[in-house]
Amino acid sequence: MQFTPQTIVELADELGLGVDDLEPYGRGKARLSLDLLNRPANGTGRLVLVTAINPTPAGEGKTTVCISLAMGLRRLGRSAVLALREPSLGPVFGSKGGGTGGGRASLTPADDINLHFTGDIHAITTAHNLLSALVDNAIFFREEIPGRGVIDPGQVTWGRALDINDRALRRSIVGIGPKTDDLSRQEHFDITAASEIMAIVALASGLEDLEDRLSRIVVGRTHAGQAVTAGDLRASGAMTVVLRDALRPNLVQTEEGGPAIVHCGPFGNIAHGCNSVVATRLAMKLGDYAITEAGFGFDLGGEKFLDIKCRLAGIWPRAVVIVATLRALKMHGGAPVAICGEPDTTTLIKGLEHLEHHLATASAFGLTPIVAINLFPNDTESELLLVEEAVAARGVRFARTDGFARGGEGSLDLARVVSEVVDLTDVAPPQPRFIYNESDSPHDKIRKIATVVYGASDVAFTPAAELDIARIAEPGLLESPHLHSQNSPLPHLRPQNCRSPP
Template sequence: MSSSNRTFSPQRIQDVASELGIAEEHLEIYGRGKAKVDLAALTDAPRGAGRVVLVSAINPTPAGEGKTTTSVGLAMGLRRLDKRVALCLREPSLGPVFGVKGGGTGGGRATLVPSDDINLHFTGDLHAITTAHNLLSAMIDNACHFGVHCGPKDPLDPRRITWGRALDMNDRALRNVVLGLGRKTDGVPRQDRFDITAASEVMAIVALASSYEDLEQRLGRIVVGTSLGGAPVTAADVGAASAMTALLRDALKPNLVQTAEGGPALVHAGPFANIAHGCSSILATRLGITHADFVVTEGGFGFDLGGEKFLDIKCRAAGIWPRVLVLVATLRALKMHGGAPVKRAAEPDAEALRRGFDHLAKHLETAAFYGLPVVVAINVFPNDTAEELTLVEEALRERNVRMARCEGFARGGEGALDLAEAVAQAAEASDDAPPAPRFAYALSDPLEEKIRKIARVVYGADDVTLSAGAEKDRARLEALGGAELPVCMAKTQLSLTDDPAIHGRPRGFTVNVRELRLSAGAGFVVALTGEMMTMPGLPREPAALRVKLLPDGRIRGLMQNDD
């Protein structure tokens, strides 16, 4: 479709699908402006070059970076350049929507539609994942109550169950709970925990599964605890895998929506790169690769979290590799990493900006390790000065790094044309010799060495330490077959260290691992560092206080600055 007849406003979802070459017979329409894409669309013959563009960012600050806004703006800009582009983003979680950051559909004129639907119940994927997770939880406690044998194994030991429960909401009061109180018929009393749904292993499985068969096999491999005889017990042993797969039938299908300018957006699975793997689904990415020339996708939070996991976990599993890394930064965030307080980060401060550039430089060094061409996207705010923008441009030019300003928030795709041109040039230049995959660690490395390599290469740490509890976890996980799995780091997004209060580019630090969890179905080991919790809490003034249903049916307050 040429720019002369391409629409730059929302269109029928059937026409959005047609733009990607997805047949209407592969669509399942959900209300207005949303559709599921049947997995049969993945068998279509490839239509485009399928160049993957990974969008990540410097470590976030309260001053804001706008990674999703930049991703949406970039896709809009590429589309205005007559590129066939598929935007592949993660689904929003209700935890942030009602917690701190608000909705996850971009902002300003660089947003997805229907935004309210996507930020709330969408097509029900997160509810299905929550339900499948908790079905397994219920069947575990039922097996304990009746003392049933788990397949050929002894009954479950209630004291050694490792599978908790899930809820798609921030609720710190559920981090540690006691179950089964009351009468004998009310179950076996024991301690349990809730994780937010984004951190559920079921979420990771949906994001990494390649088919219904693969989905059921992965669900069956989930290790839920230990039998009275000491053997590991899985979801398949409990008999839950098939029913869980049935619950997830529709959730496995990618969701199709559109940008505010009518471009295709596949929004599916995978939020929370600080406590989960934080990438949208492999199926959505493959759908984009099949049907588009450019696939713009993002790794959650900073490049040290979602970016690293995209490369070391998702790309390894999917057999893909990005052509270009877009690294998002803002002047105000760089100033905060240079020591400026958040209340003054919007004010001109060249010295803080220069100091903060050292933080950006670390991420550029990490990108060089992975062999990825980089385009730094400066997400421009209205009060940014030309002098400070030029200062960053000159510093990047000295490093031979491409840079482009992005004003997608204020101007939509038109404001992202410079970024789109830089990204398109960098990606297309690699057609004859695409970047080769290079991982931070080998799967054959010892588990502790994998964690150490991530910490040294990606964070810039000197070393890692494992607590006594984590050492016990390591021995147990290795005995269960987890020695050769990738590692999913649970670490604060606010710092390269495991301490959220340390900004900039710290040196001479050690990353502390307090717990290791096996996610055998997802196919990785989760390493919890510092004080990271898999069930967040609400802030003193949660975003839910601003959300209101208006008389005309519109909802106000789901996005930041939408009061």
């Protein structure tokens, strides 16, 4: 069976989309309209989460497995839509390389997606640094925050952002000059993917919700120790204008012509590390299977996907695919990276304890786990069978996948297992089972995550941690009194159907 990439218009037509539903960026990519969120679904939208054991230098291949799984489902005649994270330029030019899959399980146009794409990350960088500039202006002009005083330069917590790995800028000094010497201070740059604004865009349900969330960003404190927000600086409206187009997800395709929505959130170890809420919701509306990925390992990216994103978006996966490789399992069993590709039953058996912990965590969320064994050319049959026997002994389904080398054909077995497991949930879909309740105290939330997901016996809070928790819980920080003020330039830009979640 031969598949080839389509034009973006042909791809949109396959999804039941018209010319008014997207804004093409050349032949291979387009932005999707947020209005699609309010239309009847084209598919049944069964959500499948792909996560992995903890990352190692040996590699696991979550994105490659995601793409090849969607390819495999498509080869089986199933309607599958990917919802993936957007690559960050810093890692692309660093040791990690691109974020569009690998081998024959890749997205296209890969170069565009890995570089400037449709400008989302550039817009987030600009919005972040716009707020940084307004903070410095407020300090320079000693702007009075009503009832709280002026910003203390020594308590500014909002830095700057750049989507390049520039180590020299991690710590710097700003405000040097004849008129600002007395206001100079230490500053820091984060890579844009680590910006709080990246997390906010990924969680926002629409423009109103985006502006609301931006207004609550804490940028620092006054000399009296009281918090100052972006809303206090009347910055959230302008920032939302900058981010207006970046909130709209991007449509591309796999190399076998299947649809993929790529948007936001490349870092799983920072914030929630997922693609956007709107991208996942659209994938669920447009296909029978929505395949998405959580960053880092299941204990970090997977937990945040479930406890934060799913809770907020009102969605829940039908199954979770946990990706593992023999190489990575051996590293978790103590093998050095230089020799983890060599046969070593001892470290492999020890590394299986790591996989078993993730399987238990999936059960704690009430989810059915499926183990995807991502193949490497030098894997031995005896060691593959050893892993399969260990997984089967726990009553867990599994499948080998060779998508890197063979594309969708290499993931047909995985696609069959996933479809079988997911289809069986149609009668009684799994209900959300979170690790903590929203009403829990910050201490209890942290303790539950640490003990259930990470295997800790208990948690000890340092004085610095206690101070941070107390500041997070300050009255008023979770409210948005500055939203929709007369200073907001947004009313004429907002679609009427955008509403904040309850």
